[in-house]
Amino acid sequence: MSLTITACGTDTLSQGFYDQRPAWDDCGDGFECAKLRVPLDYRHPRGEELAISVIRLPATGDRLGSIVINPGGPGGSGIDYGRAARSVLSPQVRDRFDVVAFDPRGVGESAPVECLSDKGLDAFLALDATPDSPAELAALEEGSRRFADGCQAMSPRLLPHIGTANAARDMDVLRAALGDERLTYLGKSYGTYLGAMYADLFPTRVRALVLDGAVDPALNRVELNEGQAEGFSVAFKAYAEHCFAIPDCPLTSRTVDGAVAELTSLLRRTDEEPLRGDGRSVTEALATLGALTPLYDRRTWPVLTEALRQASTGEGELLLHSADQLVGRARDGTYSNQTEANMAVNCVDSPYPGKLSAFATAAKAAERRAPGFGAYVMWGSLPCAFWPVPAAEPNRPLAARGAPPILVVGTTRDPATPYGWARAMAAQLESGVLLTLDGDGHTAYLNGSSCVDGTVDAYLVWGRIPRDGMRCPEIE
Numbered sequence: 001m002s003l004t005i006t007a008c009g010t011d012t013l014s015q016g017f018y019d020q021r022p023a024w025d026d027c028g029d030g031f032e033c034a035k036l037r038v039p040l041d042y043r044h045p046r047g048e049e050l051a052i053s054v055i056r057l058p059a060t061g062d063r064l065g066s067i068v069i070n071p072g073g074p075g076g077s078g079i080d081y082g083r084a085a086r087s088v089l090s091p092q093v094r095d096r097f098d099v100v101a102f103d104p105r106g107v108g109e110s111a112p113v114e115c116l117s118d119k120g121l122d123a124f125l126a127l128d129a130t131p132d133s134p135a136e137l138a139a140l141e142e143g144s145r146r147f148a149d150g151c152q153a154m155s156p157r158l159l160p161h162i163g164t165a166n167a168a169r170d171m172d173v174l175r176a177a178l179g180d181e182r183l184t185y186l187g188k189s190y191g192t193y194l195g196a197m198y199a200d201l202f203p204t205r206v207r208a209l210v211l212d213g214a215v216d217p218a219l220n221r222v223e224l225n226e227g228q229a230e231g232f233s234v235a236f237k238a239y240a241e242h243c244f245a246i247p248d249c250p251l252t253s254r255t256v257d258g259a260v261a262e263l264t265s266l267l268r269r270t271d272e273e274p275l276r277g278d279g280r281s282v283t284e285a286l287a288t289l290g291a292l293t294p295l296y297d298r299r300t301w302p303v304l305t306e307a308l309r310q311a312s313t314g315e316g317e318l319l320l321h322s323a324d325q326l327v328g329r330a331r332d333g334t335y336s337n338q339t340e341a342n343m344a345v346n347c348v349d350s351p352y353p354g355k356l357s358a359f360a361t362a363a364k365a366a367e368r369r370a371p372g373f374g375a376y377v378m379w380g381s382l383p384c385a386f387w388p389v390p391a392a393e394p395n396r397p398l399a400a401r402g403a404p405p406i407l408v409v410g411t412t413r414d415p416a417t418p419y420g421w422a423r424a425m426a427a428q429l430e431s432g433v434l435l436t437l438d439g440d441g442h443t444a445y446l447n448g449s450s451c452v453d454g455t456v457d458a459y460l461v462w463g464r465i466p467r468d469g470m471r472c473p474e475i476e
Contacts, residue, residue, distance in 0.1 A: 016045070018176040022054060031083065032056045036102065036177055038170045040161055048157070052170055053109035054102045055082040061095035065207075066178045067460065068100045068171060072189025072213070074164070074349075075328075075341035077108040089186070090446065092457050100178060104194070105170060106155075106162040106344055112337040113158055113344045115151035121335050122280075125327060128271060129285045130363075130375040141356060144382035151344060152388040160389045162341075163348040168198040172205060182207035184460065188443045189213045189417055192408070196425060199400035206400070208460055212409040213443035216421040218397040218428060221352050221381065222362045227418050229370035229377040235295040235415030236263065236372070238440050242301060250309040263291065264372040266311055275316025282316030288376045290319030293326045295415040296442040343383055351391040352384035359385060397428040404431060405465045409452065411437045411444045426468075435466055438474040448475045 022034035036052040039045040055078075056066075069088060071081035081088060082101025089099055103110035116124060124143050131137040151159055171194070175183045184207045187195035192211035199206050219227065240259035243249040251259045267288055275282035282290070294304035307318035323329075328336035353359055359382055366374030400406065406429050410422025419436070426432035437444040437452050444452045451472035458464040 017173045020173075020177050021179075022177055024056065027055065029083075030057060032058070036170070036174055038105070038173050040157070042166060042169050050105055050111045050158075052102055052105065052174070053079055054100060054174065055079050057082070057085045057094070057099040059094065059096060059098050060091075063098065064096045064461070065098070065180045065184060066100045066175075067093065067097040067184045067186060068102070068174065069185070070101070070104075070187045070191035070194055072187070072191045073107070073338065073342055074104070074190045074345035075107055075338040076190075077336065077338070078102045078104065079108055088446065090453060090457050093460055096461050097184065098178070100174070102170075102174060104167040104345075106158060106337075107341045108337065111158055113151060113162060113340050114154040114337065115147055115340040115343070118334050120146070120150065121327075121329075121339060122333070125289070125323075125339070126281070126283045126286055128283065129288070129379040130271070130367075131379065132271075137356070140379060140382060145386045147343065147383040148347075148386040148388060151340065155344075159344060159348075162344045163392050164194055164197050164345065165201070165392060167194055167345075168201055171198055172202050175205065180207075181205075184208050186210045186212065186445070186456075186460070188445075190215060192417075192425065193217060196398045196400065196406075196429065199403045199406060199429070200398040203400045203403035206403045206406070208404070208463065209406045210409065210445065210456055210460065211406065211425065212445050212456075213414055213417040214408050214410055214422040214425040215417055216424040216428075218395055218424065219421075220395050221346070221350050221384070222378070225362070225378045225381060226366045226369060226374070227421065228416060229366045229374040231418035232292050232295060232373040232377070232415045233260070233370035234413055234418070235440065236260065236292075238413045239295060239301050239304060243305060246305070248305070248309070250305060250312055260371055263308075266308070267291070267372055270316075273314075275311055275314055275319065277316040277320035280320060282320045285376065286323045287311070287316060287319050288373065289323035289326055290316070290321070292373060292415070293322040297447075298440040343381075346381065347384035347387040348389065348391055350393070350395045352381060352387070354385050356382075356385070398425075399428060399430045401430045403429070405433050406431050407435060407456065407459050407466070408432050409435045409437070409444050409456070411439050411441060413440045414442050416442045433465060433468045434470075436469070436471045438471065444472075 024032035024034045027033035034054050040048040078101040085099040106113040127143045128136045192214040195209045195211050237256045270287045271284040294300040328338035363375040363378040366378045408426040410419045412419045426434035
């Protein structure tokens with residue numbers, strides 16, 4: 001795909017962008033699609049512009065306005081998420097709001113960042129991301145440099161302008177184009193950071209924000225990687241406890257620490273002898289991805305059980321399939337640009353260590369905190385050490401001073417965004433209100449808790465603000 005950039009002419013920011021009205025076209029199954037014009041560089045709004053892809057499902061009842069949704073990532077397609085609107089939001093919310101989603105700049109159908117060919121992504125994702133020899137470290141460094149250089153070669157004009165702050169500015173242009181005076185928003189995972197950034201930049205333009213599976217805005221990238229690795233470790237231990245209670249559990253130790261040791265040993269063995277999987281070698285990196293993917297949703301724990309059983313016989317097809325799902329690889333070997341966009345946004349959003357020695361030190365610390373996951377999660381960010389454009393700014397708390405109450409939702413054993421991050425975000429936001437689900441899996445809304453669902457719906461539709469610190473019980 002090519003970058004969609006055209007000249008803005010002499011339009012001012014307000015007249016050229018905030019005054020636009022999308023030309024909605026029918027795009028099937030009750031949805032409408034349109035393009036939104038935004039500046040490539042908000043510091044120079046009269047320069048080049050981007051076309052942002054937007055999708056809408058009109059309200060079914062007495063319309064209050066629009067609700068914008070984001071699935072996270074960064075790099076997750078908002079267009080795909082929007083097409084799932086009927087399962088993303090309750091009928092009560094869809095009755096009152098047009099559901100609107102968009103691919104953020106650099107993602108999917110919105111000037112997608114490009115870095116590597118499909119075969120290049122195959123090679124990068126299969127690299128040993130827990131290097132324990134000079135040769136493995138050299139290969140990981142070379143592959144990471146190739147990734148960063150590829151982004152610069154294929155997306156040079158876009159790369160400096162990807163990032164959460166600019167995506168939040170785009171979202172304000174979208175709010176205005178929809179005709180809403182204030183934004184109603186549901187963001188999950190990374191989408192919570194996007195929502196908090198929006199509130200910090202435009203606090204008086206907030207109506208209601210639900211930030212589910214929150215990211216701590218104040219943490220630097222090393223701290224975020226360490227925390228996420230530990231989140232996967234907590235989730236795996238919860239899975240192990242569940243596994244012990246079923247008759248065909250492939251974990252033989254029957255203790256949590258023993259289960260962690262079994263998984264770590266399995267992953268390390270694939271470093272020496274990859275598993276077999278549909279004609280591809282399931283390396284340690286791919287096996288690790290495949291093991292952590294089912295932890296995102298308790299309903300996919302049986303997939304992990306079967307994958308571990310397969311792996312004990314040298315078969316890795318199910319682990320490979322799970323890994324492919326997480327990185328956006330289709331059965332035919334083609335990729336979405338999710339992996340490239342994820343790396344590009346993360347590298348630009350905040351600084352990373354610039355030396356291999358710093359990564360190595362951080363990886364060792366993370367592995368001590370989260371055996372089996374820590375080193376992999378840390379080394380996976382190595383392309384950012386060689387990123388061709390500087391990071392926007394150091395991470396900082398986001399207070400959103402002057403915004404109305406913002407609902408932050410955290411799950412106690414969330415694998416990808418640890419519960420402590422939700423507590424931290426709610427505390428940083430001047431008007432943050434924390435809602436807790438005692439449970440498993442990544443994010444809480446519409447994942448089985450009537451307590452969470454009812455509280456979120458009442459906040460979005462009627463503006464009912466729950467008690468700060470409200471706790472919903474574990475799902476039976």
